[in-house]
Amino acid sequence: MNFPFPVLLCDIGGTNARFALARSPAAPLEYGPHLKTGDYPSFEAAVANALPRLDVKxxxxxxxxxxxVNGRSVRLTNAAWSIDGVNVAEAAGLGQGLLLNDFEAQALALPALQPAWTKPIGGPFDTKPGAQLILGLGTGLGAAALLEIEGRHFALASEAGHMDFGPVGAEQAAIWRHLDASEHGRISVETVLSGAGLARLHRARCAAAGRIAPDFDEVALIENAHTQPNGEEAKTLRLAWTLVARFTGDLTLALLAKGGVTFSGGVLPRLADFLDPHEFRAHFEDKAPFGDMMRGIGARLIIAEDVVLPGMAAIAAAPQAYAIDYARRAWR
Known part of the structure; x- marks a missing residue:
């Protein structure tokens, strides 16, 4: 299996599609356009828009x-695109291609992370033997694990963001009574831990306190929190970190992710000012009778942008190092 260079790389989210070009296995990435997913009827149309902006095909x-992802195709969870790799290859005149789930790719990118791209949470981060967990907030919530199988990297994808998510304690229970479950008829992790979920959490938190929250989105919520670090918006974002710590701790237990936890995505780096490392570790480790094990598991936050793109470039450069079912998933 090989990917002929130059290789076009793309990170497709519910909101943005980010492109980069790898001219050769050793060449530095050339970052291309950031397009809005909703501005294009299909991925083929977005690729057709991006290609003329490159100086090589x-x-x-x-x-x-x-x-x-199902073989060579994927339907976006939070956008209208259905992508078929074979159709994309034909439309763009490509010799080869591969489609990954977004957090499957994030997991496979972990070996390519540089220390300067991350910030430890509550102590030094050392990658240890065992599964590694990666989790992040964007349009939705994504999570995946990285395993080593016979010397090759294997990513275990998930849809953990759609798991049911309940409150702990009276304060959270009061908030949960005001959460809007109309989208899917139940409260999932994404209901509160996603871009739109943060705004939903803020409205519910204010309602539980007898206040009416302004009707704004997560962008305005985060901006207001930075403007007023002691205000209600900032309190909501601190609560969000508590919920992230609690859910991540549960998922770490489920996967026995002793190799460490990494946070990525478009939202969490923007919330770094509201992260209390000691509070985070307290909620993450509060998993009796496994508190000692949890205290030995490091956590870190990716602070650099678009790190999944160099991770996918590493796959193109050395596909044999990754345990991917190329026979079923490669486009050609």
């Missing part, structure tokens, strides 16, 4: 998308 494409 790609021969391969590796893309990751925010939705469950």
């Amino acid at each position: 790609p021969r391969s494409l590796i893309a990751c998308a925010a939705g469950p």
